[in-house]
Amino acid sequence: MKSQLRRGTLEMVLLRLLSEGEMYGYEVASELARRSRGRFEVGDGTLYPVFYRLEKEGYVEPTWRPQDRGVPRKYYRLTPEGTEALETLMAEWRGFVEGVERILTPAADEEQKS
Amino acid sequence: MKSQLRRGTLEMVLLRLLSEGEMYGYEVASELARRSRGRFEVGDGTLYPVFYRLEKEGYVEPTWRPQDRGVPRKYYRLTPEGTEALETLMAEWRGFVEGVERILTPAADEEQKS
DNA sequence: ACCGTATACCTTGTGTTGCAAGATACCTGG
DNA sequence: CCAGGTATCTTGCAACACAAGGTATACGGT
Numbered sequence: 001m002k003s004q005l006r007r008g009t010l011e012m013v014l015l016r017l018l019s020e021g022e023m024y025g026y027e028v029a030s031e032l033a034r035r036s037r038g039r040f041e042v043g044d045g046t047l048y049p050v051f052y053r054l055e056k057e058g059y060v061e062p063t064w065r066p067q068d069r070g071v072p073r074k075y076y077r078l079t080p081e082g083t084e085a086l087e088t089l090m091a092e093w094r095g096f097v098e099g100v101e102r103i104l105t106p107a108a109d110e111e112q113k114s
Numbered sequence: 115m116k117s118q119l120r121r122g123t124l125e126m127v128l129l130r131l132l133s134e135g136e137m138y139g140y141e142v143a144s145e146l147a148r149r150s151r152g153r154f155e156v157g158d159g160t161l162y163p164v165f166y167r168l169e170k171e172g173y174v175e176p177t178w179r180p181q182d183r184g185v186p187r188k189y190y191r192l193t194p195e196g197t198e199a200l201e202t203l204m205a206e207w208r209g210f211v212e213g214v215e216r217i218l219t220p221a222a223d224e225e226q227k228s
Numbered sequence: 229a230c231c232g233t234a235t236a237c238c239t240t241g242t243g244t245t246g247c248a249a250g251a252t253a254c255c256t257g258g
Numbered sequence: 259c260c261a262g263g264t265a266t267c268t269t270g271c272a273a274c275a276c277a278a279g280g281t282a283t284a285c286g287g288t
Contacts, residue, residue: 003275005210008118013217026236039213046275071236071283096119099153103127140265160246185254185265
């Protein structure tokens with residue numbers, strides 16, 4: 001149920017994290033949980049498809065980096081288009097939240113009938 | 115795209131409107147647009163299925179009211195269960211928004227590493 | 229050596245749900 | 259009489275979050 005809320009915000013949130021520097025999938029998952037204090041936990045089965053979508057739209061670019069030990073990691077880096085998309089998405093998000101809040105709180109001061 | 119954001123909030127928003135008194139479908143649609151200043155416009159093809167869902171879950175109850183002129187209107191009224199559900203949904207929503215905002219804004223003061 | 233666990237990536241199938249498009253019916257104004 | 263506004267309802271589609279499963283590498287314990 002609550003997972004429906006996440007729709008539409010995942011892309012934004014991923015782009016936001018990448019805007020601070022390249023990251024790999026697993027890192028993103030744990031960083032999300034940490035920052036949101038558990039309010040935004042997402043499994044890797046959810047995560048990777050989002051990355052592919054972002055990649056296909058040209059918002060991120062992957063680079064495989066072999067590790068001294070362990071399996072190679074796929075690091076994602078934000079493109080200029082991704083930066084632009086992030087701004088758009090954040091503006092949409094803020095506008096949306098504002099709209100919802102305006103409905104949730106009766107507000108009293110907006111008596112401009114249709 | 116932006117329509118994905120709406121997921122999970124529609125039920126809450128509808129229940130919230132009904133918590134101020136019974137309303138019928140069309141009324142809800144126009145009230146939503148008015149209050150959110152166009153940020154939350156929803157077609158009737160979206161609206162009615164939500165009402166059925168809410169009704170099936172026992173959160174709202176419909177009453178047909180014939181009009182002096184025009185077609186009868188189906189007014190929905192919030193049940194006690196609906197009131198309870200509304201509170202839960204709003205708490206979830208606020209928690210979710212807080213989580214997202216915490217990710218969007220680097221915050222600087224939460225350096226409690228995992 | 230072997231097994232469990234952690235890291236790390238990927239794929240498939242399923243269920244929810246918002247939406248566009250279309251249908252019906254009543255009323256009013258030109 | 260017909261166009262347009264009110265009002266409800268149905269169908270089919272598409273996006274997408276998620277669980278469950280799969281692969282591979284490394285490491286600690288027995």
